Amino acid sequence: MFLKKYISEVFGAVRSLLKGMRLTGYYFTHHKEIITQQYPDNKEEMRLPDRFRGEVVMLHDEKNEHACTGCTACELACPNGTIKIITKFDITPEGKKKKALDTFIYHLELCTMCNLCIEACPTDAIKMAQNFEHSVYDRSKLTKKLNKPGSKIREGVE
């Protein structure tokens, strides 16, 4: 019984090692699998993976409208205080006061691209963009206002 276990262990080990070697051998012979991006040279045709996370942006449509209700769910979800939302009160046509977004402040220098704010957003107003060339000469340029000037909330988004 002991001998059988010993021999089967040896064979199992050899088989699993060969399995690994088959994969690396496949990669060695199939150069089209290479995923390296030769970055500054291929700036034009570079394609990043879909789930690459560069920075948080707010989506605006052609009428300069966004979907942010100013609910601050993203601010609460952020683990390191990257997002600060300043709200205001709009007067609706019916004369009621309604909470709305005034300024969406995003501190890129604090952001870890963890994606928690995007998951927290109930209206999909923000998303992760693929832009990663963030270097600037002045730190204050990294503090960004995400809602465009003059933008307002899209009709029907609650």
Add this chain to the structure above:
Amino acid sequence: MLSIENITHSIDVWLNRTFSPTVAVLLESLIVGLCVIGLFALLGLVLVLMERKVSAYMQIRLGPNRVGPGGSLQTVADTLKLAMKEGLTPDGADKFLFNLAPFLVIVVAMMILAPVAFAKGTQIWDINIGVLYITAISSLSVIGILMAGWASNNKYSLLGAMRSGAQIVSYELSAGISVISIVVLTGSLRISDIIASQQDGWWLFKGHVPAVISFIIFIIAVTAETNRAPFDLAEAESELTAGFHTEYSGMKFALFFLAEYVNIFIVCAIAATLYLGGWMPLHIGHWAGFNGVMDYIPSSLWFIGKTFFLIFMIMWFRWTFPRLRIDQLLNLEWKYLLPLSMVNLLLTALIAIERWHF
């Protein structure tokens, strides 16, 4: 026909005609020494580049591709960088041993090169105990590693060196037993005899299953002896920064690095000599036609081809397998490889006595 054998012979004749025999021998030693140093430098450059490219392709990367055409001058640039760096000696180090260790390691690597047959009639020193000489000298390199680890006055270096000691002492056993199984089949320790005995086929094919098993055990054992992944416990970047050469810099580090790659070449050359016929072309029994065609390929190309094939195999292991823990490493040797190689040696002896091999 132009061959290395003829060139060396004509140089020998010319030297003996021009100078007295003593001066001729001294000059020949000098030439051989220079050739070995040149070979070392070339091997270092080629093998490091090969390793970086092979590892890159196995990890779906591109590898060095900026310096020179296709990155081929990358290792030259690296060597220049290392040559210009300062060779620091730490304050608390044992200065003499610390500076001696890299040279000891490289000298050991040079000494093993002596009985290796590079091509037909191209051998520095064809002693009658060639295989014994190789196994004896190769176990000396652990002294250089222990020296480096001990003299560095650094806990990582010491840990790495001690691990390396335990590892090399263990794996010498199965490497030695694997070598013995070929000696048993050949009946000679002389390298040229071993190659000549493979005239009608390589031992890997002639020796049935035991030869294959001992070949595999030999490759595993020498991978461990050269301190390469999956047995790179002596360096273990993730645990011990760089193991026994943590404190080394500049050319002293480069010597360790060079010795590692030269050792790979040497052990692969020995494996090729013992199991794949060294410079002997692929001959099958007495098929005169086939053997004649194979003889057209120069013997040096056969040797280099086989050696680089084995080097590629060892690189393939390195970039596929994860590192073993120290207890797993010693278990593998003492519980699996050693019993297996002992039983295998008995089988080989039986084959040799009964003349069952082809």
